[in-house]
Amino acid sequence: MLLETVGLTKRFGGVTAVDRVDLSIAEGEALGLIGPNGAGKTTLINLISGVVRADGGTIRLAGSDITRLPAHRLAALGIARTFQGVRVFKGLTVQENVLVGRHTCMRTDVLARIVPRPRAVSDPHRALALALIDRVGLGRRRADALAGELPYGDQRRLEIARALAAEPRLLILDEPAAGMNPTESAALRALIGGLLLEGLTILLIEHDVRLVMDTCQRVAVLNFGRKIADATPAEIQRDPAVREAYLGTEAVA
Amino acid sequence: MDAVLDFFRTYSTTIAIIGVSALLALSVWLTLYAGQLTLGNAAFMGVGAYVSALLGRHLDTPFPVALFLGAVSAAVLALPLGAIVFRLRGVYLAIATLAFGEIVRVILLATPITGKGQGLNGIPPKTELWHIYLSLAIVAYVLWRVQGSTIGRAWAAIREDEIASASQGIAVGRHKLAAFVIGALIAGWAGGLSAHVTFSIDPSDFGFAKAVQVLVFAVVGGIPNVLGPILGAGLFTALPELLRPLKDYRDIFQGTILLLVIIYLPRGLVTFVEVRRTRQLSRIGAADVA
Amino acid sequence: MAEQLYNAVFIGSIYALFALGFALVFSVLDILNLAHPTVFMLGAFIALFVIGTLGLPWFVALPIAVLVTGLFGIALDRVAFAPLRRRGAPALSSMISSLAVTLIVVRLVELRYGGDFITFPAGAVPAFVFRVGDATFEGIRLAIVVLTIALMVVLTYVLRRTQLGRDLRALAENPRAARLLGVNVDRAIAATFFVSSALGGLAGVLLAFAYNTLDSKMGVPLELRAFTVMVVGGMGSLPGAVIGAYILGFGEVASLVYLPTELRDAFAFGLLFLVLVLRPTGLLGQKSRDRV
Numbered sequence: 157m158l159l160e161t162v163g164l165t166k167r168f169g170g171v172t173a174v175d176r177v178d179l180s181i182a183e184g185e186a187l188g189l190i191g192p193n194g195a196g197k198t199t200l201i202n203l204i205s206g207v208v209r210a211d212g213g214t215i216r217l218a219g220s221d222i223t224r225l226p227a228h229r230l231a232a233l234g235i236a237r238t239f240q241g242v243r244v245f246k247g248l249t250v251q252e253n254v255l256v257g258r259h260t261c262m263r264t265d266v267l268a269r270i271v272p273r274p275r276a277v278s279d280p281h282r283a284l285a286l287a288l289i290d291r292v293g294l295g296r297r298r299a300d301a302l303a304g305e306l307p308y309g310d311q312r313r314l315e316i317a318r319a320l321a322a323e324p325r326l327l328i329l330d331e332p333a334a335g336m337n338p339t340e341s342a343a344l345r346a347l348i349g350g351l352l353l354e355g356l357t358i359l360l361i362e363h364d365v366r367l368v369m370d371t372c373q374r375v376a377v378l379n380f381g382r383k384i385a386d387a388t389p390a391e392i393q394r395d396p397a398v399r400e401a402y403l404g405t406e407a408v409a
Numbered sequence: 410m411d412a413v414l415d416f417f418r419t420y421s422t423t424i425a426i427i428g429v430s431a432l433l434a435l436s437v438w439l440t441l442y443a444g445q446l447t448l449g450n451a452a453f454m455g456v457g458a459y460v461s462a463l464l465g466r467h468l469d470t471p472f473p474v475a476l477f478l479g480a481v482s483a484a485v486l487a488l489p490l491g492a493i494v495f496r497l498r499g500v501y502l503a504i505a506t507l508a509f510g511e512i513v514r515v516i517l518l519a520t521p522i523t524g525k526g527q528g529l530n531g532i533p534p535k536t537e538l539w540h541i542y543l544s545l546a547i548v549a550y551v552l553w554r555v556q557g558s559t560i561g562r563a564w565a566a567i568r569e570d571e572i573a574s575a576s577q578g579i580a581v582g583r584h585k586l587a588a589f590v591i592g593a594l595i596a597g598w599a600g601g602l603s604a605h606v607t608f609s610i611d612p613s614d615f616g617f618a619k620a621v622q623v624l625v626f627a628v629v630g631g632i633p634n635v636l637g638p639i640l641g642a643g644l645f646t647a648l649p650e651l652l653r654p655l656k657d658y659r660d661i662f663q664g665t666i667l668l669l670v671i672i673y674l675p676r677g678l679v680t681f682v683e684v685r686r687t688r689q690l691s692r693i694g695a696a697d698v699a
Numbered sequence: 700m701a702e703q704l705y706n707a708v709f710i711g712s713i714y715a716l717f718a719l720g721f722a723l724v725f726s727v728l729d730i731l732n733l734a735h736p737t738v739f740m741l742g743a744f745i746a747l748f749v750i751g752t753l754g755l756p757w758f759v760a761l762p763i764a765v766l767v768t769g770l771f772g773i774a775l776d777r778v779a780f781a782p783l784r785r786r787g788a789p790a791l792s793s794m795i796s797s798l799a800v801t802l803i804v805v806r807l808v809e810l811r812y813g814g815d816f817i818t819f820p821a822g823a824v825p826a827f828v829f830r831v832g833d834a835t836f837e838g839i840r841l842a843i844v845v846l847t848i849a850l851m852v853v854l855t856y857v858l859r860r861t862q863l864g865r866d867l868r869a870l871a872e873n874p875r876a877a878r879l880l881g882v883n884v885d886r887a888i889a890a891t892f893f894v895s896s897a898l899g900g901l902a903g904v905l906l907a908f909a910y911n912t913l914d915s916k917m918g919v920p921l922e923l924r925a926f927t928v929m930v931v932g933g934m935g936s937l938p939g940a941v942i943g944a945y946i947l948g949f950g951e952v953a954s955l956v957y958l959p960t961e962l963r964d965a966f967a968f969g970l971l972f973l974v975l976v977l978r979p980t981g982l983l984g985q986k987s988r989d990r991v
Contacts, residue, residue, distance in 0.1 A: 245570060257577050264558070
């Protein structure tokens, strides 16, 4: 198991957003996380990525307890994520965004910068950044564009490039396909597929059920903070409890 | 040639003050670059000024050493302060640093060794213009180069979005503290230089008014570019001199110019000297700070 | 002892009147109006002008001063804040533009009246004292306290029970939604500045009457204390500002007994710093949340 949560709990005031959730993701696996709005999916990944602190339970990464670690330490340990409402660095360029993503792989180069030297020092990082920008479909021609001026879909892709720049072991995607048209989500599907082939482990939150079913080997379902199902996509689709949770909303069918 | 020398002689104090103001503005600029609005740098300047002056007077400390220790004292003071306040954001941080600055001023007022309200007089004029401008050149250069480094990028990222920065592995608290402490170091150094130019210092030189003035230099000059605060300091320090013929109406003109700049030049004075290469970062205004 | 108490209540009331205006603008528009101490000073000087130059009695000067500063507040917004609001500039820019206005206005006043302390013409200011047992109390301070309390009641009523009050609260919560819901935003903002500046001006006139002196820099010490008051009471909370004002008033008077004069200011700033570190939201403020 690459990532495991045991009895993970988070309360906000009187509301239990995440209620004793047990989750496990094997190395190289793609786990989908679905559930109605407000089910606690984003809170769960906020817990895993260290953005909020758990009230109970444990989180383990490759066997080590990471429950109390802050977000930046988790990033260094190989957990990368994107955000539901895109959080790119709007005032920085596309390339600079991705370079920030490289932060955990970079040694501090302040002294090198102060004494002028040819760009050799940072070249490999820049090259990697450009390659990632190409890979997510942004195109390196746009490397100097301001992130804040990109269309929404491109900002989403930038976030993924930035997350990948850290060479993570676990990539958490929070609704990456929101607002994408069919062509774009097909490209996203291909990207995720490619990443999985390279051995990356992925945790995917999505409302686009087709995307989840097509890319994930397993799917966990949250409702009101509790995990109500954890099985293969096919089994989830047949599960009556899941149907009930989604009653009225777009289909598990 | 004579005319130039004459010019320098008459205006040497002003030119010195411009240089010191520019250094101060850069110290504030640094914290603004990391997304923090601080009003405490005037107090750090005061600490540097008093420490270096007192060391020189009572312990006969050589000038460079006194300057250095003054700056270091300011930095040491900034450490606990930064650790305490870095959790605060925006307006709260500004007010907290302002309160701290005022507390320092009050303590300076009340401590006998500083001469209390009378201040310290008869500080030997050890600072040469070239001290000031060499410091300025070095600090400006270093800050300019740091912008493109890992740390510089981390600071910019923190300014944009702290949570996203943390998720990229940036230790936000530590970086903010670093910007804060380095800013204090620069301000302390500037204070030491300034004390040995103006012969006398007193606590009111380093209070709210000064803190605001320095902030104005940085913001009006413009954030994206290291040049900005230098321009801001230059303009607003030189302005009273340039406007001397206007005598009593000086403040009114200064206020009006300040008002016009802040309203119509969102990126500050730097708008007039936009350099192509910094196009990317120059789109940022003070918008991302407060 | 009773005199100390009386003083504390009086000082607290002045702080409260001043802070109310300051907090009002902050809570509705999220900006720190650093020109507020200027309207405080302006109120006092307008009263001086009306009494000294126009020769009118104090009870005419007072309402005129309040009215004029209120109007000045509206003008202040038009000149210094509205253009920045229109382009979505950050709070920092508003702080600086209000600072610029302060520079200009203070200088203008000094050009006319100089920078030194001035007193009102003899007999112009109402002054009566009353004795209770051994102690002497100045009547005007009592009047100020009563007036402050009355104003707070009126303000609370306006905010809670009138359409304008509702508009202001909607604006404070969510400007965009307020506009969409039909709130006349421009009128609400103008009203905010009018009330805020009128309160500030009133505080200035009253303080000037109480001490029978005024000067161009009289707003400065209050400005810094206003920060303390707002933070202690909770940024953006009006009742909080009032409570904070009295806490500060009492605290300062008490600390005068125990601390040397030079350190008097230290109380206000020490308290401010302490609250910011331990409980930034103050007594009644709301917690700001960082949403992910």
